[in-house]
Amino acid sequence: MAAVRSAARLAVASRADNRLPLILDAAARFFAEKGFGFTSMRDIAGMAGMLPGSLYYHFASKEELLVAVYAEGVRRIKAAVAPALAKAGDPWARLENVCAAHLEGLLEDSDYGQVVIRVRPDDAPEVAARLVALRDEYERTFAQAIQALPLPSRTDRRALKLMLLGALNWSQTWYRSGKDSPQTLARRFVRLLRDPLDA
Template sequence: MHAASAVPNSDETAAQAERRQEILEVAAQLFAERGYKATSIRQIADAAGMMAGSLYYHIQSKESLFVEIHNRALDAAASRIFSAIAPHPSPWARLQAACVELLDIQLSLTSITLPLMNSIISAPPDVRSALIKKRDEFEAIFRNIIDDLPLPPTIDRDIYRILLLRVLNTASDWYRSGRMSHDQIAEQIFTIFKHQDLSDTDARTSTRAGSRAATAPGRSKVARRGGRPQHAP
């Protein structure tokens, strides 16, 4: 046999790539529905219409398959969020756009991002460490946006980020369709989390009030005598 004959042609390579993509899609759906621990290689193979042994021709292990699917889901979500925030120079506008996009991702009926992220707990320790690393990379998008926000110094930015992401990432648990759209709910969440430095606001208010008092008509000619205003002689 010539050495060249052992090299797969382009049609075989394309067919293998297509078959592997089918496996990834089937496995992603099973992982999202059942979680990492409750999904077996045999179930993935059955859903893909192949023998369990044949599945290993396309994948290394259940663990590596889950990590790849999880990372692809987060990469796709990150790409959507980066595209959403790109047109906005203001940190608050970027945060608003990121909130709208992430909420839409998590509430989408076809989204597997949240279920895969929730499966971290049931994954083996070595797999979990890889998943957490990828999740931290994803959350860095929000970390960078929040670091640029003009928040009051009394607000801890890490706690702020954790609370915001917890609300967005658990939206499917409390959301009920009908009264408000995804965008309207995202707007409400953003409005609640939008903070101003109240000390600066109070200082500006006091300055404006003092300026108005100093320039009010006739104020400099009025004296108080016996508790009632009188014109000075």
């Protein structure tokens, strides 16, 4: 009898786990399109094909669901950037590849990428510290590419990182598919940084 109950629990848990990607995708879509404040758990449940109350089996609150979506967005961007960051060779070429991978990660996974870029920690004060920690975790990854550059000692590398990330992240607003590839844009951004040093 205990074995039957255990198997039933496993079946329920497995079914619940199968719904998780559906829930995250639905939440990412609504948070990206409507914003966190204008999205309800009912909206997300409807898109995921669930009853609103069923969402609370997975997430205690909309804020907890936001953290999960944000974490998945950061994970995807980091996964896109990691191979470029790991390559040895010229640090400027590495930065260009990291920038291109960052752009691709943002633009291809548009819902998750938009949540990471457009939902500000202040939009969800209850979990703001956790969102900031996730953002900072990724920025530290990006900072490795900046740190490796042969720059003058007076260069403020933190300001450079923030400026470059700001330009890349804003691409979600102005990017038009088919005009310039992420690699072309990354090359132009990096050239703007490098050319004055080579002059």
